[in-house]
Amino acid sequence: MVDTIQWYITCFYRFVSIPEERVDNLREEIRSWMDDHQMRGLVLVSTEGLNGTVSGDPEVLPKFKQKICEWAGTEVHFKDSQSNVRPFRRLSVDKRLEIVGMKRPDLVPDEVENHHLTPKEWHEMLSAENPPLLIDTRNKYETLAGKFVGAVDPQIDNFSDWGKYLDSAEIPKEEPVLIYCTGGIRCEKAILEMHQRGFEKVYQLRDGIIGYLAEYPNGLFDGDCYVFDERVALDQNLKPTTRLGNCPGCGLTAEIKRTCEYCGKDYFVCTACQDTWEPVCNKTCRDRWQHVVRKKNAKNQDPLA
Ligand SMILES: [Zn+2]
Ligand SMILES: [Zn+2]
Structure with a gap:
């Protein structure tokens, strides 16, 4: 573990009433604070509360948690984990109708502890x-x-x-x-x-x-x-799994391990896509791989090449 980068992750949610007219400003406040502190991840802001999973430096995360409690105006409970896989490429702080997509904005928990x-x-x-x-x-x-x-x-x-x-x-x-x-x-x-x-x-x-x-x-x-x-x-120790991936064909959970014929990286393909998806780890590799295959085929057909 000495030479691998560790990513520090925390997730949280809090149902708390945020006035409609405050949501846009709050979203921008959170986004710029996180941006200033080189944080990444996804935070959802809505009139019903806040929800997020984010990564940041270990010195920054406690300050972030404090800020979230301030923004929510109440206690917020956080769950931490660590990863040697980068969990997020970018930062998104989005305004939503709900902080969890159920299409039932009318259903808002009003108690912190409900059974x-x-x-x-x-x-x-x-x-x-x-x-x-x-x-x-x-x-x-x-x-x-x-x-x-x-x-x-x-x-x-x-x-x-x-x-x-x-x-x-x-x-x-x-x-x-x-x-x-x-x-x-x-x-x-x-x-x-x-x-x-x-x-x-x-x-x-x-x-x-x-x-x-x-x-x-x-x-x-x-x-x-x-x-x-x-x-x-x-996995069972809250570390990134080594036995599953997202299928490059359909984006869903995949468990068949393969090696990309273009870049040589290991990837996972799902059972539904295993016969139809090209032997490559993502769409970029697929385009390049197809290009190489086409060239090779053209060469084989042309005796002067
Ligand atoms: Zn698939
Ligand atoms: Zn690849």
Whole structure:
């Protein structure tokens, strides 16, 4: 590890009411502060709060956290990790209708703690002889990388389909149900959507899979935890995965390892694309590789070449 660069990452979210007229200025304030401090990553700003995953120097991150608490006007909880893979190429601070895309801006959590379970409570509940029904709220390309042992996978393509799933799934409403996601934010809305439909005993995993793995590596979570940055997924020790990638053909989770015929780098291709995608690691390599192949073919056909 001596000669590899370490990237320091933190993620956070906070539902807090931000006046509409303040959102644009706040967005710009956050963006310029982060830019001044050479930070990267993605922060979403909305009237319902703040959500972000960012990287920065270890001296800068504590100051950043303090600033976020100031901007939010309240306590914010952060989850840290480190990576030897650069997680973000650039900085984006975006204004959104929601800080988590559910297409339900009307569903805003008003309590900080809404039926949260700590990783320990979660672990104990799932370790019981008859564990309650457990449902993964994430998308199917995420569950492909890994999920909790015994979890129901709704096979949704998008979080905005959560309501549709609930309507079709015939889940008993009076029985306890446990839900989880990557870092906890989706469950804050998923639980409201369940309450609206009459589910009585829903519990969510505080800080999501990331929080659980921090306390229970190699516990009840099976596989890797998909993340929305260049680390692709995190292993049991919250380090970037070495067994998965994003498919250069379709962009989704891929597990078949290959070597690029143009640049020589290893990459992963998914099962759906393995026969149709060219043997290269990305679109740039594909263009160059195709050029080389065309030239070679032309040469073979022309006896004077
Ligand atoms: Zn693919
Ligand atoms: Zn390549």
